[in-house]
Amino acid sequence: MEPILKTENLRYVYGADTPFEKVAVDNINLEIFEDEFIGVIGRTGSGKSTLIQHFNGILRPTSGTVFYNGSDCWAKAFSRNALRFNVGLVFQYPEYQLFEETVEKDIAFGPSNMGLPADEIEKRISDSLRFVGLDDSVRKSSPFELSGGQKRRIAIAGIMAMNPRVLILDEPTAGLDPRGRDEILQRISEYRSEKKSTVIIVSHNMEDISRVCSKVLVMRKGQVEMFAPVNEVFEHSEELCSMGLNVPQITRVFISLKEKGFDVPSSVYTPAQACDAVIKAIGGDGT
Amino acid sequence: MIKDITIGQYFPGDSVIHRLDPRVKIVLVILYIAFLFIIQTAAAYLFALAVTFFFVILTKIPLKMYLRGLKPLLFILIFTAFLNIFYSTGDPLFQFWIFTVTAQGIKNAVFMILRIFMLVISTSMLTYTTSPIVLTGGLERLLSPLSKIRLPVHEFSMMMTIALRFIPTLLEETDKIMNAQKARGADFETGGLIKRAKALAPILIPLFISAFRRADDLAVAMECRCYTGSGEGRTHFVTYSMSAADYISLVILFSVIAAAILLNFVTVMGF
Secondary structure (H helix, E strand, C coil): CCEEEEEEEEEEEEECCCCCCCCEEEEEEECCCCCCCCEEECCCCCCHHHHHHHHHHCCCEEEEEEECCCCCCCCCCCCCHHHHHHEEECCCCCCHCCCCCHHHHHHHHHHHHHCCCCCHHHHHHHHHHHCCCCCCCHHCCCHCCCHHHHHHHHHHHHHHHHCCCCCEEEEECCCHHHHHHHHHHHHHHHHHHHHHHHHEECCCHHHHHHHHHHHHEEEEEEEEEEEEHHHHHHHCCCHHHHCCCCCCCCHHHHHHHHHHCCCCCCCCCCHHHHHHHHHHHHHCCCC | CCHHHHCCCHHHCCCCHHCCCCHHHHHHHHHHHHHHHHCCCCCHHHHHHHHHHHHHHHCCCCHHHHHHHHHHHHHHHHHHHHHHHHHCCCCCEEECCCEEEEEHHHHHHHHHHHHHHHHHHHHHHHHHHCCCHHHHHHHHHHHHHHHHHHHHHHHHHHHHHHHHHHHHHHHHHHHHHHHHHHCCCCCCCCHHHHHHHHCHHHHHHEEEEEHHHHHHHHHHHHCCCCCCCCCCCCCCCCCCCCHHHHHHHHHHHHHHHHHHHHCCCCCCCCC
């Protein structure tokens, strides 16, 4: 099967030929397939945001190639505008990009750039508002009157309305309270199961990622450190800790238990796994 | 693209020039500009070039960086050279169609280009080696006598500091917003004038909103730290004192100017 997104020896340098030159990502070889739900994790400055901005052709690789559906995104005949409709990217703090007088006009910005007919745009607006859990009553209000969490959802809806095959979200939960965070993650999961699209979430919160994603991409100093299904990544949870990443609380408890001499695995990341591990450790048969 | 602008940029370093007192540096650059307008003869120009390169080497910043700052001026350089070559009166060297090229024309063109070249290099030198905060600090101290006649020197320099401080932030913000709108299929590069002007709204509106938000936040943060403008008894964290290097560089520049005035009387092969 052809991967929907693929990178080959991707390298990106900020401020080339100035004293501020900095290699942001280097030697990235990735294959992302349709219907995957990927969490990208890494510390601040590890190159997460730089990497994902290559997927929709915002950044041009300093060297190396990015492929969408098998074609080189920087080939002459390739339309990057079309690519951006297929790979929707929600930037960090997307609420700061809202600009229209009404919510519906703002959401319509993407679809109308695609040249869709008015009735289709209309449908996309209602659909995407439903996806982010807002009802049609906000359509006519100004996006600047809404609360921070609502603004964020409007901005995400603006990308969902383009109906992209790949949806990428850069820190969609940053700066939200726990309830807002859960709500957004929940909505994204639902969107994915309904649309069957590929979703990539960037975060430095392991709890978020372990809860919804199927695969984890761990970035470190501009390089891919691990790229594997969630359970495999958590088999290296001590390594993750030593890289300065926050593993889920439950995993931290089990790492400490292991250090104290209990016979438990340190790869636990869900309550159900924790239950099994504890029962096994105390020698019970689960009854 | 936007990040490629180098004029007014600061390149951190630890050269003699970096360490000079900012007040001295400002005075030096003003004197140097005056010097560039005094010189008249080829010998004086050669001397000025030598002085300029001497200072460029002292800053330890590659010449490439200075030349990059000249790039946007290329058109003006060519244009002035063109005007000077064809519209100077003097002894004609050769003629074609309606144009007459004179020896004086070529001389004026070369001198004018060199003058602009050295002007840009010397002013870039000031901003390349002095951080904006230090620069406005130096300017404030230089202008402080004016506060005696009730000019708001401190407020003026605070405004300058804040404005300079926010240029990179706003550029970064513009870049981010442009990328975010590009991700929604916005197109800033094609179409006629009106279409392009309209395409700016999705950038300008979020940019203005965030600039006002930042201004508001900054004002609150400054008030929280009891900022009241240049009240009585406000002191400075950094105080400047002249070092030996400062006095020496002032002496050097005055001698350079004296030398240039003398060289104006020396002509080489009639130039």
